[in-house]
Amino acid sequence: MGQAAKVLQLFKTLHRTRQQVFQNDPRALEAARIKINEEFKSNKSETSPRKIEELMKIGSDVEVLFRTSVIQGIHTGHNTLKLVPRKDLLIENVPYCDVPTQKQ
Numbered sequence: 001m002g003q004a005a006k007v008l009q010l011f012k013t014l015h016r017t018r019q020q021v022f023q024n025d026p027r028a029l030e031a032a033r034i035k036i037n038e039e040f041k042s043n044k045s046e047t048s049p050r051k052i053e054e055l056m057k058i059g060s061d062v063e064v065l066f067r068t069s070v071i072q073g074i075h076t077g078h079n080t081l082k083l084v085p086r087k088d089l090l091i092e093n094v095p096y097c098d099v100p101t102q103k104q
Contacts, residue, residue, distance in 0.1 A: 021066045
């Protein structure tokens with residue numbers, strides 16, 4: 001796959017992730033859309049393969065960060081938020097144990 005195709009694939013992936021992460025939040029959807037488009041436009045004329053790879057790494061890291069770390073909050077009253085985590089963020093909670101297990 002050529003480098004231009006990889007860049008386009010990352011662009012599309014970022015927008016798909018944006019739509020999932022900021023679902024039902026038009027302000028955040030629009031802000032993320034504008035920021036993604038601005039970043040890609042500002043680096044549109046980049047020709048150095050090393051710099052392009054570096055920018056692609058940053059873009060893929062941002063996509064992972066969106067997917068794994070962003071939780072929506074809805075204002076429900078004065079100084080209160082209702083958190084709405086996506087199903088892919090919910091993981092099993094493994095209890096912490098202070099006492100180490102003995103080797104047998």
